[in-house]
Amino acid sequence: MTLMNNYPPQPVTFVRGEGSRLWDVDGKAYLDFLGGLAVTSLGHAHPAVADAIAEQARTLLHVCNLYGTTVGPEVAETLDRLLGGGGRIFFANSGAEANECAIKLARKWGGPGKYAVVSTYGSFHGRTLATLAATGQPAKHEPFQPLPEGFRHVALGDIDAMDAAVDSKVVAAVLVEPIQGEGGVNVPPKGWLGEVRRLCDERDVLLMLDEVQTGLGRTGEWFGFQHEGVQPDVVTLAKALGNGMPIGACWARAEVADAFVPGDHGTTFGGQPLAAAAARATLAVMEAEDVPARATRAGARLVEGLTARPGVASVRGRGLLLAAELTDKPSKDVAGAALDRGLVINAVTPTAIRLAPSLLVTDDEIDEALSVLQEALSC
Ligand SMILES: Cc1ncc(COP(=O)(O)O)c(C=O)c1O
Structure with a gap:
């Protein structure tokens, strides 16, 4: 093998x-009944997505981010509309990369010294070194120490612990899943996310929601945070976005997104036409259905x-x-x-x-x- x-x-x-x-x-x-771990939300080989991929493959697969293409910006418009508007999108290739973008954006937005990210025990945010550090599962950290510094964890649903961890001098962002997926499908107590939002507002800290698993209809709303009536600063998506085609996205409110300037972040394949065509078709079917x-x-x-x-x-x-x-x-x-x-x-x-x-x-x-x-x- x-x-x-x-x-x-x-x-x-x-x-x-x-x-x-x-x-x-x-x-x-x-x-x-697993859907590739919440990926194939329209089922396998959906004809609209399959046709879109085939047609795009015959038209234009890839250029690079030094040049413009038309499909990715269309997908960004749709996602921004679904997310409530007023934001900007970075396209990645996976959930971990979408979160990596969110973490880098938070550090750039926070500025020198204000870089820490608070997440919850039992969370899962990815397998890259930074997203692994954000993941609140110490056993997964052990073989890869030392991990990047600047990550703190608190118990899901414990607002006092969050209060103690969110020190506005050093903390740039709180990163949480509206429902912990890989950690066991753990739903935080009603009202907790709203309390976290309040703390973030008081302390000038970003609320970043990892909707990689919960996003795009899976929980019965377009996004998991809509069950709690909060408005996040940053949202990350992946899994269902391409119905199996690898694509991730990091959305941020425009004022937050403005922290990035050309050269701060990028990826070769992010937002390329093939993956974006799959996402465009997936979102169209999702809305129609x-x-x-x-x-x-x-x-x-x-x-x-x-x-x-x-x-x-x-x-x-x-x-x-x-x-x-x-x-x-x-x-x-x-x-x-x-x-x-x-x-x-x-x-x-x-x-x-x-x-x-x-x-x-x-x-x-x-x-x-x-x-x-x-x-x-x-x-
Ligand atoms: C909530 C959440 N965030 C991030 C990730 C990482 O996504 P990927 O495996 O596409 O890197 C996952 C994967 O299961 C996830 O469930």
Whole structure:
């Protein structure tokens, strides 16, 4: 095997997808309720996205950021409109790079000495050195010490700890996920994000929201922060933006974005026409289908079905970003048994499974997934 040993052994090899279905090398079909970790929000091989990619590939794949192109700026307009307007966008290629941009922007905006970023324990912000440092999972830090300095962590939902950590002299930004995805689909207490916003306002600190997993309809609103009625200064996106095409974005209020001047930041592939064409088509379908409303409705059906299953203690999350806490079985065993029976989910913590299906998932597919899960829970 010529691949590096950084991922656990992969139990199945997929070769094809369509909508909520995947097929492996042996032709076995699966129902995909993980969506490539909240990436394929319109399902696999969506025809509008596939056509857009094919057409763009025949037109113009790439130039470089020394020159203008037309597709990326169109996507930026759409994202800015969805985010409430008045902002500017930097295109990256992944979630980690979108966050890396946010962290650099915060440092530039803060100026000398005001560079620290406060995030939460249990968070996940990426695997580059800076985003790993922002990630609130000390075990993931250990093998890579020393990490870049200037990162502090507080417990999710603990406003007193946040109050103590946000020292306006050194802290440039707070970086949080509206719902912690990789950390276990952890929803902070109602009102906490608003309190964090208030602290940031009082102390001239940026509120930066990592919406890489929660953004673009997944939680039943276009963005996770809309459930809490707060207005962030910076928002990062990736995963669902290209429906599988690698693209990330960092949005910032114009006055914050103005901290960057030419030469401060960049990336070869960011915003190139191919990835941007996928994002343009993805966003068009998302708006036409009103994916936040679909996620709310489908999520309610999934929560009801999960809650009724013996072996499920509780269900958490919002829209179609859900975790089911299990009563006794290890989540790895349940995810493995589900995979054997043709259902793709993942063990997000040792005791909870995560479900993040396509936002276009049908009622029949939800019912089918629930009955496979029932078998997996009872074997
Ligand atoms: C909230 C959040 N931020 C950042 C990332 C990192 O994104 P990427 O893997 O595209 O670098 C992830 C990935 O799971 C994520 O869930």
